Amino acid sequence: MAKPARYIGLEDGAAASARAPHKVGWLLCYPDTYEIGLPNQGLQILREIVNERDDAYAERGYAVWSDLEAIMRRERIPFFSVETHTSAADFDAIAFNLSAELTYTNVLNCVDLAGVPVRSDERDETHPLVIIGGHCTYNPEPLADFVDVVVLGDGEEVIGDITDVLREWRAEGKAPGSKANVLRALAQVEGVYVPSLYDVSYDGPFLAEVTPRFADVPERVEKRTVADLGEWPYPKQQLVPLTEVVHDRLNVEVFRGCTRGCRFCQAGMITRPVRERPADQVRTMIDEGLQRTGYDEVTLTSLSTADFSGIEQTVDDVMNLDTGSAQPITLGLPSLRVDAFTVGLANKIQNARRTGLTFAPEAGTWRMRQVINKLIREEDLYGAVGSAYSQGWRRMKLYFLTGLPSETDEDTLGIAELAKNCVELGREHHKNPSVTVSVGGFVPKPFTPFQWFGQNTEDELRRKINLLKDTTRKMNGVQLKWHDPRASVIEGLLSRGDRRLGPVLELVWRRGGVFQEWGEHFDERLWLDAMAECGLDPDWYIHRHRTEDEVLPWDHLSAGLHKDFLWMDWQDALAEVGLPDCRWTPCYDCGACTGYSIEHIVASATPPAGGSQGTGQPLDAGHSVPVSLTPRMPQGARP
Amino acid sequence: MTPPHTERIRIRFEKFGRIRFTSHRDVARVWERSLRRSRLPVSYSEGFSPRPRLRFGLALATSHESCGEYLDVDLEPGAVSSGLVDIDVLIPLVNPTLPPGMSIQAIAHVEPGAPSLQESVDSCSWLVDVPQLNVGEAHDLVERALAAEELPVTRARKGKSVTDDIRPNVRTLRVADPDELPPAAEWQPAGALLRAELGTQPRACRTAELLAAVDPTLEEGRVIRLHQWTMVDGVRREPIPLPASPPVGAGIARPSTAHANERAS
Numbered sequence: 041m042a043k044p045a046r047y048i049g050l051e052d053g054a055a056a057s058a059r060a061p062h063k064v065g066w067l068l069c070y071p072d073t074y075e076i077g078l079p080n081q082g083l084q085i086l087r088e089i090v091n092e093r094d095d096a097y098a099e100r101g102y103a104v105w106s107d108l109e110a111i112m113r114r115e116r117i118p119f120f121s122v123e124t125h126t127s128a129a130d131f132d133a134i135a136f137n138l139s140a141e142l143t144y145t146n147v148l149n150c151v152d153l154a155g156v157p158v159r160s161d162e163r164d165e166t167h168p169l170v171i172i173g174g175h176c177t178y179n180p181e182p183l184a185d186f187v188d189v190v191v192l193g194d195g196e197e198v199i200g201d202i203t204d205v206l207r208e209w210r211a212e213g214k215a216p217g218s219k220a221n222v223l224r225a226l227a228q229v230e231g232v233y234v235p236s237l238y239d240v241s242y243d244g245p246f247l248a249e250v251t252p253r254f255a256d257v258p259e260r261v262e263k264r265t266v267a268d269l270g271e272w273p274y275p276k277q278q279l280v281p282l283t284e285v286v287h288d289r290l291n292v293e294v295f296r297g298c299t300r301g302c303r304f305c306q307a308g309m310i311t312r313p314v315r316e317r318p319a320d321q322v323r324t325m326i327d328e329g330l331q332r333t334g335y336d337e338v339t340l341t342s343l344s345t346a347d348f349s350g351i352e353q354t355v356d357d358v359m360n361l362d363t364g365s366a367q368p369i370t371l372g373l374p375s376l377r378v379d380a381f382t383v384g385l386a387n388k389i390q391n392a393r394r395t396g397l398t399f400a401p402e403a404g405t406w407r408m409r410q411v412i413n414k415l416i417r418e419e420d421l422y423g424a425v426g427s428a429y430s431q432g433w434r435r436m437k438l439y440f441l442t443g444l445p446s447e448t449d450e451d452t453l454g455i456a457e458l459a460k461n462c463v464e465l466g467r468e469h470h471k472n473p474s475v476t477v478s479v480g481g482f483v484p485k486p487f488t489p490f491q492w493f494g495q496n497t498e499d500e501l502r503r504k505i506n507l508l509k510d511t512t513r514k515m516n517g518v519q520l521k522w523h524d525p526r527a528s529v530i531e532g533l534l535s536r537g538d539r540r541l542g543p544v545l546e547l548v549w550r551r552g553g554v555f556q557e558w559g560e561h562f563d564e565r566l567w568l569d570a571m572a573e574c575g576l577d578p579d580w581y582i583h584r585h586r587t588e589d590e591v592l593p594w595d596h597l598s599a600g601l602h603k604d605f606l607w608m609d610w611q612d613a614l615a616e617v618g619l620p621d622c623r624w625t626p627c628y629d630c631g632a633c634t635g636y637s638i639e640h641i642v643a644s645a646t647p648p649a650g651g652s653q654g655t656g657q658p659l660d661a662g663h664s665v666p667v668s669l670t671p672r673m674p675q676g677a678r679p
Numbered sequence: 680m681t682p683p684h685t686e687r688i689r690i691r692f693e694k695f696g697r698i699r700f701t702s703h704r705d706v707a708r709v710w711e712r713s714l715r716r717s718r719l720p721v722s723y724s725e726g727f728s729p730r731p732r733l734r735f736g737l738a739l740a741t742s743h744e745s746c747g748e749y750l751d752v753d754l755e756p757g758a759v760s761s762g763l764v765d766i767d768v769l770i771p772l773v774n775p776t777l778p779p780g781m782s783i784q785a786i787a788h789v790e791p792g793a794p795s796l797q798e799s800v801d802s803c804s805w806l807v808d809v810p811q812l813n814v815g816e817a818h819d820l821v822e823r824a825l826a827a828e829e830l831p832v833t834r835a836r837k838g839k840s841v842t843d844d845i846r847p848n849v850r851t852l853r854v855a856d857p858d859e860l861p862p863a864a865e866w867q868p869a870g871a872l873l874r875a876e877l878g879t880q881p882r883a884c885r886t887a888e889l890l891a892a893v894d895p896t897l898e899e900g901r902v903i904r905l906h907q908w909t910m911v912d913g914v915r916r917e918p919i920p921l922p923a924s925p926p927v928g929a930g931i932a933r934p935s936t937a938h939a940n941e942r943a944s
Contacts, residue, residue: 044700044741050778052712280712282698282778283705334712334776364718366755367729 041107045283046074049100049122052333053277055091057099057123064096064206065131066199067121067168071138071146072557074102074122078279079287081341082174083137085274086195096203099123101134103146103555104153112153119153128154132206133169133189138176141534142527142557144183145549147172151186158546160188160236165214169222171202177233178263178310179486179594182534184235185542189226191233192597193263193310194296196272198231205229227257231264233597240539245580247538247591262598267638269296269315273325280333289337289372290329294322294354297632298343299622299640302402303413303613304441306485308343309606310599312632314623314640319350323357330363339372346377346385347623349642355388374398378416383427396435396476397428403444404454410616411446413609418458425462429469436462436475442504443482443496443528445613452504455479456511456518463517476519477512479505481528485535487599489609491592494585495532501525526564530556532582533567538593541581544570602631684756685722685732687789688766689796691919694745695863698780703738706781710750713776719764720755736796736907736918737803737883745904746861749796749918751789759788785919796918799909802850804876806859807886808900810869817854817871820893824852830892845892848878852889861903869900876908 059065068087070077077083083100090098099121104112111117118127128134134154136147147170148158156167163170172180173191180190191198209222227234237257241248252259266272278290295316298308317325326338338358342348358371371389376382378399386397401421402414409416425436440455459477466473481501484490496504505522512518534541547570548556555561571578586592588607595603605628612619622628623640633639694706701709711731714721723729732753739745758764766786774782793799812820824830830846855874857867877884890897908915 043702045702045705048697048700050697050780052778282701282709284708331716334714334716336715363715365715365721365723367723367731 041111042105043074043283046102047104047108047120047122048282049124050282051078052280053275054123054279055277058091058097059099059124059126060097062095062210064203064210065133066090066096066098066203067101067128067131067134068098069101069103069128069134069136069150071103071136071143071150072140072555073105074281075283075285077102077137078281078285079291080137080139081275081291081293082195084279085272086135086199088274088276089196089199090203093200093203095207099126099131101128101150103143103150106555109149109153118155119150129156129168131168132210133171133202135171135173138172138174140557141176141531142562144176144534144545145554145556147183148186148545148549149554152549158186158549160186163188163219165216165219169206175307175310176535178306178597178599179536180233180235180597181539181593182537182541182545184539186545187235188223189232189234191264192231192261192599194266195264196266196274198229198264201229202226202232224254224256230262233261235539238596245577247593249591250593250596260596260598262636263310263600265313265600265636265638266296266315268641269293269317270321270641273317273321278329278333280335287339289339289370290326290333290335291339291341292322292325292329293317293342294340294345294348294351295342297640298347300344300347301413301609301619301621303411303489303609304402304444304482304485305343306488309488309601311343312600312630313638314642316349316642319354322350322354326354326358327361330361330369336363336365336367337370337372339374341374344377345373346379346382351385352388355385359388376400378424379420383424383431386428386433387431396437397433398437398439399424400439401458402439402441403447403451404440404456404458405451407616408444408447408451408454410618411613412441412444413613413618415618421458422461422465426465426468429466429473434466434470434473436466436473438462438475438477440477440479441482442479442508443501445490445493447504449504449507452507453511456508456515459512459518460515463515466517472517474517474519476521477508478521479508480523481505481525483528483532483535486592486594487601487606489606489613491536491606492586492588492590492610494583495529497579497583498525498529501528524559524562527557527562529578529582530562530564530567533571533578536593537581540574540576543574544576547573598635600630600632600635602629602635605630685753686756686759687751687753687791687793688759688764688769689749689751689787689789689919690783691785691787691917691921692748692750692777692781692783693863694739694748694781696744696780696865698778699742699744702741703735706739706748707733707735709778709781713773714752716776717769717773719752719769719773720758722753722755734795734797737800737879739904740885740887740902743886743902743904744864746863747784747904747907747917747921749907751796784921787919799911799918800879800907801910801915802848802876802878802908803883803904804906804908805874805886806855806903806905807873807875807890808868808902809871809873809890809897810900811897812871814854814871817873820897821852821854821873824849824889824893827893830889832888832892834888843882845877845884845888848884849889850876850878852876861905864901864903866901874905 068083070080087098090096101121120127151158151170157163169188171189172187173195177190177192205225223234226232227237237253238250239253240250295314297311297314299314302308358369361369378401401416403409403412442452459475462475463473484493484495502525508520512520548566551566553563553566721731723731734751736749769786770783829844831842832845833840833842852875855872886902887899890899906917909918
């Protein structure tokens with residue numbers, strides 16, 4: 041069996057389980073391998089919040105690799121928690137974090153391996169509830185047949201509300217027939233969607249209506265949003281794994297939400313508004329976290345870390361930390377903007393490991409970048425890259441998407457052109473500069489302005505990638521990497537699919553289609569065959585443009601964004617019109633703040649240096665525009 | 680290259696319980712983090728990607744337990760001689776930073792220029808549980824192994840299959856009594872227990888190879904490395920000998936358990 045250390049728990053920070061018979065038991069799962077799932081911050085946050093309660097405990101589970109699964113099925117060993125190797129069926133809830141569509145079949149597999157029926161209507165009071173949360177749940181419809189409860193939005197508060205309901209249920213002894221009542225009670229909790237309490241009707245291939253079956257069930261489920269990240273300084277005890285995992289370092293979330301407004305980016309749309317963590321809380325979490333874990337590397341996570349108001353001070357502080365070692369701390373700044381400010385910031389990280397810098401221009405031409413609202417001018421990119429080369433970096437990585445709305449071959453080839461120019465800039469400073477171009481096929485996601493866009497076909501994506509391959513082959517110093525277009529297409533199927541895909545998921549899973557996000561396991565044929573057997577047309581689901589009046593499978597859910605805002609933004613995209621960042625310019629009422637009476641929380645009303653991202657806006661006057669800002673109280677005034 | 684003025688300490692530790700499923704590389708990373716948490720002034724390599732100067736002895740196979748694993752740690756110049764690091768008080772400082780099942784038993788100062796652990800260890804003693812064998816069958820197996828002129832094992836190396844004779848590296852082999860299990864081993868043998876001393880030069884002979892060489896159908900169960908032996912001036916000794924063992928089961932400190940309780944609180 042490979043890597044048995046995946047299954048032993050014992051991570052530093054994982055205190056002895058607080059399990060007790062009277063407590064509500066949560067099994068928090070990531071439906072992928074331990075190496076991918078362990079670092080997931082969402083699950084770690086929820087684990088701590090549950091374990092701090094007197095009436096509940098949480099343990100963790102991860103999808104087991106095929107070698108162990110074969111042993112488990114042969115020896116009848118059920119899916120288990122890594123802490124105590126308790127059977128998953130012994131928990132009150134098995135909850136999954138879903139961050140990638142291609143893990144859906146793993147959810148079915150974990151539940152089945154637990155000895156629990158995969159379909160929710162075959163489970164009763166004697167079974168755990170199957171709950172899902174995470175970004176993919178903004179369209180949970182393909183999983184509607186299999187899950188009992190869907191959670192939308194931030195989990196910090198809602199997991200407590202759900203625990204309260206489950207505690208009552210336990211106390212009453214989970215009487216036969218009581219599951220229906222519990223689901224009804226959970227449907228009252230803000231942010232909770234219970235798919236089985238809704239009827240779906242169709243008009244030919246089109247969705248006609250999704251309607252609640254009872255008067256007390258909400259017609260539209262709103263996401264949960266925590267108003268102030270400063271009140272949730274989690275994880276306090278980030279788990280330190282014994283075996284190698286991805287992102288194996290301390291992670292500190294500096295803010296949640298993003299208003300850059302990139303139109304392809306679901307994360308930026310569904311996590312609004314921006315909520316910054318107080319800068320001194322960030323410093324405390326870094327300082328204590330490094331000391332406790334023994335890591336020598338910390339990453340400041342967010343959707344655009346250079347936008348954090350306290351970023352310069354935080355970087356300085358981390359570089360000056362006394363760790364008792366002669367080695368400086370390695371500081372990771374992911375999701376950086378493309379501008380010289382960013383490079384200045386990176387340059388502060390005085391560290392011998394000056395390996396590479398990553399930028400994400402996302403598209404090859406200014407026209408295309410206006411369409412996607414990633415408003416980086418070429419001079420911004422070249423300024424950033426040139427400055428990085430001049431300060432010692434030799435390797436750049438550039439991220440791009442292809443298959444974007446209205447993309448022409450000129451736009452696609454613009455990617456190669458940008459890369460070539462970056463290498464040439466590098467030659468002024470180094471002998472062998474290198475630029476790695478990473479190209480992903482664009483997958484339209486729910487609750488984005490591009491949710492109406494018909495995704496490029498596999499052939500079209502392949503043609504564009506080949507175009508880039510041919511063009512970059514002759515370019516010295518440019519390496520091209522690309523995402524498998526077949527996987528993008530199946531992602532697209534699930535991303536905007538409806539409940540009719542349930543049987544497809546089940547067929548694919550029953551035929552062994554697990555770990556579909558792993559190249560060696562992905563099998564497009566399984567999906568297309570299952571679609572055909574279910575009489576469903578992949579083109580209709582994946583490649584068709586939607587119209588304004590079409591009922592979308594997620595219309596009865598809400599990420600706080602007005603549908604007409606998204607449509608307007610889609611029209612603006614097609615007209616190649618950019619939309620400024622609302623942190624420093626007037627509100628355009630996307631709905632996220634106004635709908636929930638919450639506001640952006642930023643530490644400073646002055647936009648960060650270099651924040652224009654090429655929009656040409658006079659952002660240095662940011663504080664004088666009529667924008668709703670909530671400057672944080674001085675730290676001393678806070679509890 | 681080690682700069683001339685670093686000071687080296689040698690740590691002997693045990694590894695028991697669930698943590699046995701971690702690999703040699705995993706254990707190396709655990710040590711890096713633990714030594715940072717202990718704020719020891721570990722010396723780092725120069726260059727593009729500085730690493731802490733830690734050197735490990737012979738790799739312990741994943742799933743094997745051990746009474747005596749070793750690592751050498753280079754500290755910054757003067758760390759010990761100036762009194763900054765007192766190796767006599769280091770154990771209680773570092774042990775709480777180790778995961779349950781791993782704990783330090785002894786620390787010694789190592790003279791500059793001493794041979795590395797990899798070079799100096801000449802043989803290891805093992806206890807091997809063989810679930811498929813009863814005691815009588817185990818005696819037969821021992822007899823056959825010791826009587827054999829050659830014990831060829833074939834393994835894949837760089838895509839080619841290589842055959843080695845491991846017989847010269849089988850120094851001693853006998854059936855062991857379950858009483859010989861060290862107190863930290865919280866298990867009982869599922870079958871017969873073998874005790875072997877296997878040579879490590881030029882290439883360490885593995886317990887699984889020994890079984891396979893005698894009978895390819897045999898698979899090892901739980902395995903414990905009891906000792907690692909060096910040969911210095913014709914004298915066989917451990918890199919860091921422990922104080923004479925008290926009688927089995929008589930109040931031996933079991934840091935792994937104590938440690939686990941501490942963490943749980």
